[in-house]
Amino acid sequence: MTIKLANLNKSYGKKPVLFNINLEIPTGSFTILRGVSGSGKSTLLSIIGGIEPMTSGKVLIDGQDVSKLRGKVRTDFYRHKIGFIFQGFYLQPQLTVGENIALMGTFAGMPRKEREERVKELAQMLGIAEVLDSLPAEISGGQAERACAARAMFMHPEIILADEPTNNLDPENAKNVIEMLKKIQQDTSATMIVASHDPLVERYATQVIGIKDGRVSEVGANGTRTVATQGGEE
């Protein structure tokens, strides 16, 4: 599940925020998008995840030009290919933990029995079986993190995106979260892309992509970083 971004630009209204991004994210990698706040990490993740439209350029996922996808085909494509772990581990407060985890399956029209089985399987794997009928307000932060990971994994995505998963966590919980993501990546062979400016997260990455002021500033295998060769602005 290679992800290729070619000459990608993004503006919010008249404000350009991503400039001529050219990147290849290899299958099965644990890639970190590293950059200070405001550099464009969340925007880039949202474009890869199909949540935010790009202004120009191309996104190819496993050779598929995603701009060619429309309607139900497009919705199904993203639902099955990509799992998103949102900033702050947000769960729908009015739904139980189990219902939150099954959300993508519900949207996709998966039969209830099948959904419940998948919820159980993931809950057991992540150690949250006992809180499936609880509301998000009734569970611990660590349990919410695991529930969000389970929700992202629900449709067996080949790509998992996580936005600042260790933000606002103390070092011990940050380590727990990043080790959970690493384990998920290894167990499922998913391509994991994590936006973060946490040096701890970087230690777990197989590839580091530096983002600075909306541009790729460096790309490299972890430990052997090189400065990105980028064409001029377009």
Ligand SMILES: Nc1ncnc2c1ncn2[C@@H]1O[C@H](COP(=O)(O)OP(=O)(O)O)[C@@H](O)[C@H]1O
């Ligand atoms: N929905 C939006 N509308 C307008 N500007 C936005 C929006 N989202 C982000 N931005 C701007 O885009 C830039 C990049 O933001 P973001 O992708 O959130 O960076 P990061 O995740 O690295 O902190 C910032 O200048 C931010 O203010």
Ligand SMILES: [Mg+2]
């Ligand atoms: Mg962000």
